[in-house]
Amino acid sequence: MIAAQTPTPADATPAPTPATAIPATATPATPATATPATATPATATPAGSAGTTPATPAAASATPASGGTASSEHGWIDAEGNVYVRTAAGDRAIGSWQAGTAEEGLHHFQRRYDDLVTEVELLEARLSGGMSDASHTKSSAARLRESLADAHVIGNLDALATRLDALIEQSSAKADEQKAAKAKAREEATTRKQALVAEAEDIANNSTQWKVAGDRLRDILTEWKTIRGVDRKTDTELWRRYAAARDGFSRRRGSHFAGLDQQRKQVQGIKEQLVTEAESLAESTDWQATANRLKQLMNDWKAAGRAPREAEEQLWKRFRAAQDTFFAHRSATFSERDAELKSNQTQKEALLAEAERIDPDSDLKGAQAAMRDVQARWDEIGRVPREAVAQLDRRLRAVEERVRVAADAEWRRGSVESNPLLAQMREQVAKAERQLERAKTQGDQRRIAEAEKALASKRQFLDLAEQAG
Numbered sequence: 477m478i479a480a481q482t483p484t485p486a487d488a489t490p491a492p493t494p495a496t497a498i499p500a501t502a503t504p505a506t507p508a509t510a511t512p513a514t515a516t517p518a519t520a521t522p523a524g525s526a527g528t529t530p531a532t533p534a535a536a537s538a539t540p541a542s543g544g545t546a547s548s549e550h551g552w553i554d555a556e557g558n559v560y561v562r563t564a565a566g567d568r569a570i571g572s573w574q575a576g577t578a579e580e581g582l583h584h585f586q587r588r589y590d591d592l593v594t595e596v597e598l599l600e601a602r603l604s605g606g607m608s609d610a611s612h613t614k615s616s617a618a619r620l621r622e623s624l625a626d627a628h629v630i631g632n633l634d635a636l637a638t639r640l641d642a643l644i645e646q647s648s649a650k651a652d653e654q655k656a657a658k659a660k661a662r663e664e665a666t667t668r669k670q671a672l673v674a675e676a677e678d679i680a681n682n683s684t685q686w687k688v689a690g691d692r693l694r695d696i697l698t699e700w701k702t703i704r705g706v707d708r709k710t711d712t713e714l715w716r717r718y719a720a721a722r723d724g725f726s727r728r729r730g731s732h733f734a735g736l737d738q739q740r741k742q743v744q745g746i747k748e749q750l751v752t753e754a755e756s757l758a759e760s761t762d763w764q765a766t767a768n769r770l771k772q773l774m775n776d777w778k779a780a781g782r783a784p785r786e787a788e789e790q791l792w793k794r795f796r797a798a799q800d801t802f803f804a805h806r807s808a809t810f811s812e813r814d815a816e817l818k819s820n821q822t823q824k825e826a827l828l829a830e831a832e833r834i835d836p837d838s839d840l841k842g843a844q845a846a847m848r849d850v851q852a853r854w855d856e857i858g859r860v861p862r863e864a865v866a867q868l869d870r871r872l873r874a875v876e877e878r879v880r881v882a883a884d885a886e887w888r889r890g891s892v893e894s895n896p897l898l899a900q901m902r903e904q905v906a907k908a909e910r911q912l913e914r915a916k917t918q919g920d921q922r923r924i925a926e927a928e929k930a931l932a933s934k935r936q937f938l939d940l941a942e943q944a945g
Contacts, residue, residue: 546578551585551630553578559585561630570628582630589631596620596639603647610650617643658705665705666714672696673717680721686729693722737784744783747791750776754798763806770799814861821860824868827853831875836882844897847879848904855911855930859922880937901938908934 544555551561557574559581560567573581599617602608621640624633676696683689700718750773760766777795782788831850836843850872860868883897908931915923 544578546582548582548586548630550589550632551582553581557581559628559630561585561633564634570626570630585628585630589627589629589633589636592620592624592627592629592636593631596636596643599647600639600643603643603650610647610654614644614647614651617647662705662707665703666707666710668703669700669706669711669714672700673714673721676718676721676725680725680728683725684732686732689725690729693725697722740782740784743781744787744791746780747777747783747788747795750780751791751795751798754795758798758801759805760802761805761809763809766802767806770802774799817859817861820857821864821868823857824854824860827857828868828871828875831872834875834879836879840879840882840886840897843879843882844900847876848900850875851904851930855926876933876937880940883941898938898941901934901941905931905934905938 544557546553549562551559551570553559553573557572557578558569559571559573561570570585573584575581596617599608599613599620603610603613617640621637621644624637624640627633676693679689679693696718700715706714754770754773757766757770773795783791827850831847834843834846834850854872886897908927912924912927912931915927
């Protein structure tokens with residue numbers, strides 16, 4: 477026989493629970509005085525036990541003793557302190573209670589069951605609210621479900637097992653959904669990064685809009701950092717492609733601008749030559765030829781391209797100044813010439829008014845003399861504005877025609893040889909020929925043209941006079 481022992485608070489502790497531990501607050505502290513000294517028969521404590529009396533299969537179906545017992549719908553404690561839970565598979569011994577009254581022990585094991593229920597409710601709430609990973613919820617529910625087989629609690633374990641089975645099934649389905657969603661999100665993220673890489677590679681190989689392309693590559697990097705969920709291997713490979721594209725673009729851009737600098741230096745040399753020639757023409761008075769050459773220099777300037785900015789600005793100022801100088805001089809000269817031509821027009825208009833008063837019918841010889849004087853003074857006056865030439869010439873030809881008609885009539889009345897007007901006209905032709913020779917000697921093209929025109933007109937009159945005679 478084993479000597480009777482006094483139960484201690486340690487005697488109320490059942491066998492170790494599974495991994496889903498119950499919070500420490502679930503086990504109330506029991507004062508030492510709460511456990512009366514009770515003798516335990518030798519047959520009640522097998523050898524090697526530490527105060528906990530496991531129930532035998534026969535005891536699982538026993539009826540609680542009448543003294544010092546407690547019972548509920550889902551479990552009970554017998555008079556010796558053995559604790560049982562009722563399940564659909566039968567009553568199961570879950571430990572021993574020696575730390576207080578049977579009712580206290582029953583409440584203790586019921587609270588432990590309530591802790592399990594709370595844990596299950598927490599898992600359910602997290603799953604339904606989407607606040608946890610479904611696969612983690614499934615594994616936690618599975619551990620709880622497995623622990624129910626030897627859980628040291630009193631409560632409706634069958635109902636709790638049913639809830640856990642449902643929770644496991646729901647979390648499994650939810651885990652599959654989350655897995656599919658995660659796979660889809662990973663695929664979409666991969667597709668987005670692949671598109672960004674393809675765009676970066678296209679920019680690196682083809683774009684020549686250097687600033688716009690550089691800005692876009694930076695935007696791609698910013699967008700890249702916002703994309704999550706790509707698996708590490710794929711993400712690393714895509715990143716290497718993007719980095720290679722970015723570096724390739726930078727090298728190509730650097731090479732372009734290096735070549736551009738060299739090209740602009742060559743352009744600078746070309747434009748310096750153009751400026752030098754333009755400056756040499758600034759004081760020219762060969763208005764037409766110089767104006768044409770400056771226009772060609774401007775076309776060459778535009779076709780040459782751009783020099784470095786600072787040199788471009790300085791060269792353009794010099795080029796523009798040379799052009800302005802020439803065209804300002806030409807404009808001033810043309811203004812003076814226009815004034816002279818206008819003055820000549822006024823003088824010829826006055827001379828025409830005088831010529832139009834000639835009356836060959838009343839005094840033919842006087843009219844012919846006056847006409848010769850008008851023609852000589854007309855030639856001496858010089859050029860008039862282009863738009864006035866035709867009108868003035870028509871008026872002069874009209875006066876000459878009146879005198880010629882009168883002379884013709886006179887010639888018909890006398891012989892050709894005795895006609896003094898014919899001699900005068902021959903003298904005018906000879907004079908016109910001498911004027912033409914002088915103009916040719918001087919090399920004045922304008923005077924040559926005018927002399928040739930006057931000579932042709934006088935010869936025509938002479939021919940008509942000779943034919944009429």
